[in-house]
Every structure is written in structure tokens, then in C-alpha cells.
Amino acid sequence: MTAADDTSETDDSGQVTTAAGTRHRVGPGGEYIVGDALEHLETFDNEAAAIFLDDAWARPQRREQTTVNYQLHPFDEDQPVDDDQVTDTLTTARIVDACYDALVPGGWLVADVDDWLLPRFVSYLRETWGDATEHHEGGGFRRIGGVTYLTDDGEPDRGTHGPFLTTGGYGVIFAHKGPTDRRTDVSARQVASWPLDTYGRGGRAKPVDPYEAWIDGLVDPGELVVVPCAGTAPAAIATRRLFGDDARFVCIDIDPDAYEGFRERYDAAFDVYPE
Numbered sequence: 001m002t003a004a005d006d007t008s009e010t011d012d013s014g015q016v017t018t019a020a021g022t023r024h025r026v027g028p029g030g031e032y033i034v035g036d037a038l039e040h041l042e043t044f045d046n047e048a049a050a051i052f053l054d055d056a057w058a059r060p061q062r063r064e065q066t067t068v069n070y071q072l073h074p075f076d077e078d079q080p081v082d083d084d085q086v087t088d089t090l091t092t093a094r095i096v097d098a099c100y101d102a103l104v105p106g107g108w109l110v111a112d113v114d115d116w117l118l119p120r121f122v123s124y125l126r127e128t129w130g131d132a133t134e135h136h137e138g139g140g141f142r143r144i145g146g147v148t149y150l151t152d153d154g155e156p157d158r159g160t161h162g163p164f165l166t167t168g169g170y171g172v173i174f175a176h177k178g179p180t181d182r183r184t185d186v187s188a189r190q191v192a193s194w195p196l197d198t199y200g201r202g203g204r205a206k207p208v209d210p211y212e213a214w215i216d217g218l219v220d221p222g223e224l225v226v227v228p229c230a231g232t233a234p235a236a237i238a239t240r241r242l243f244g245d246d247a248r249f250v251c252i253d254i255d256p257d258a259y260e261g262f263r264e265r266y267d268a269a270f271d272v273y274p275e
């Protein structure tokens with residue numbers, strides 16, 4: 001983690017405010033930074049064992065479909081989006097580049113996607129990180145997994161129903177930085193129930209359990225997990241649930257309300273799962 005700069009102010013709770021944002025301490029080894037994901041990711045150099053990205057990407061025409069109230073950005077410079085909710089100061093592609101630099105060699109990127117993002121994300125990873133599906137011992141794009149939401153009777157949840165089949169969940173892409181010894185037989189496809197709470201964010205928060213399974217397989221206690229575009233940061237909650245006081249995570253979100261939502265979710269989780 002980077003040290004606070006010379007103009008930083010620290011309050012009684014350990015909260016540090018600098019020109020780049022506010023850093024909230026979360027338990028012994030956790031931190032939630034309210035600031036720009038790209039700016040802060042670029043301060044990590046070969047440090048993260050895993051990065052969990054649920055990016056705030058925008059597709060052209062997302063406007064009519066979006067129920068979220070946070071800032072979005074285009075996938076790359078070739079696919080601009082003309083919308084007040086979309087900023088062009090950063091792109092998903094630049095965040096993916098910064099994730100590569102922030103990971104330790106062999107570290108994993110785990111990214112949530114939908115049908116629009118998935119092919120673009122995979123193509124970009126193949127071009128820039130390599131294709132581990134082609135070169136088994138190499139690095140880069142490795143696998144497409146996902147989360148399927150189940151109803152109480154064990155059927156795929158059709159809550160996202162539409163006229164062209166239902167997804168009942170979302171896709172998840174797995175890639176690693178160069179060859180990796182971090183191997184696991186945990187399934188890239190997980191089931192979970194769909195969290196009902198939005199924690200004041202619009203849209204629905206992602207479940208914790210799938211990230212817990214993946215972190216258990218790919219990360220050791222005490223290693224750093226980074227969660228850019230964190231929202232309520234289920235991967236950070238999963239890290240804490242798994243590793244307790246040995247958990248080390250950094251969440252980054254530009255929206256102060258995201259930290260409030262995370263805090264609500266984190267506090268509720270650790271009432272249910274006492275330390």
C-alpha cells in the first residue's frame with residue numbers, strides 16, 4: 001500500500017484524507033479507498049495475489065437499460081458512449097492494463113461480465129495478456145465461469161427474465177499474469193442466491209459465496225486482494241470471512257456512497273459470521 005502523502009490528514013478512526021481520496025481502515029488488514037480506481041491501481045506494482053473486478057463499464061445504448069446511479073465509462077476509446085452518466089477519462093481497457101501491473105507474477109484477475117462485455121473482454125485479454133487456453137502452461141485468458149442464481153427450490157432464478165432466454169446470473173472471466181503455480185480444482189461456475197439488498201446503490205449487489213470459493217482456491221492467508229470499482233465489495237468480505245485477522249484487502253470506489261453501502265454490508269456480515 002502507498003504511504004499517505006505529506007498533505008494527508010488522519011482522524012481518530014484512522015481515516016486518512018489526501019488529494020487522491022479518503023482511505024478508510026477496515027479491520028486489521030483491510031482498507032477502502034474512496035477515489036479513482038485507475039489512479040490507485042497504478043500505485044500497486046506486482047503486489048496483488050488476486051484482483052476482483054466488477055467494472056462500471058458502459059455499452060453504447062446502455063442508457064435506456066441502466067438502473068444504476070453511479071458513474072460509468074466506455075470499454076475502450078474505439079467504443080465511446082454519449083451519455084451524461086459516462087465519463088471518458090478512463091476505460092475498462094486501461095483498468096485491465098493497470099490490473100496486470102498490480103498483480104504479482106502468476107496472480108489472477110477475476111472479472112464479472114455480461115453478454116456484451118464478455119467477448120470484448122476476452123479478446124482484449126488474448127491480445128494483451130496472452131491466451132492460456134491455447135498455451136496450457138502460459139499466461140493470460142484462462143477460463144469463462146460464472147454465477148447462477150438459484151431460487152429456494154433449487155431452480156435457476158429467472159429474475160432477469162426477458163424475451164430472449166434468461167441468464168439467471170452472470171459470466172465471470174478468469175485470467176492470470178504469466179504462467180502460474182496458483183492452481184485449484186474449485187469450480188469456475190458457482191451457484192448462489194441472489195442478494196435482495198441493494199445497499200442504497202441501485203442494481204443488485206453480487207453474492208459473497210462465489211468469491212469466497214475462488215479466493216480459497218487461489219489466494220493464501222496474508223496475501224493482498226484488490227477490489228477496484230468495489231461497490232459493496234463482496235470479494236473483500238469473502239477475504240475477511242476466510243482469513244479473519246490475516247485478511248489483506250484494498251477496495252477502491254470513486255463514490256462515497258459505495259463505501260457507506262460496503263460498511264453496511266460488512267458490518268452485517270460480521271454479525272452473522274462473528275470474528
Ligand SMILES: C[S@@+](CC[C@H](N)C(=O)[O-])C[C@H]1O[C@@H](n2cnc3c(N)ncnc32)[C@H](O)[C@@H]1O
Nearest residue numbers: 036037054056070205206229231232253254255
Ligand atoms: C458494478 S458496480 C460494483 C458492484 C459490486 N460488485 C457489488 O456487488 O456491490 C461498479 C462500481 O464502480 C464504481 N466506479 C465507477 N467509476 C469508478 C472509478 N473511476 N473508480 C473507482 N470506482 C468507480 C461505481 O461507483 C460502482 O460502485
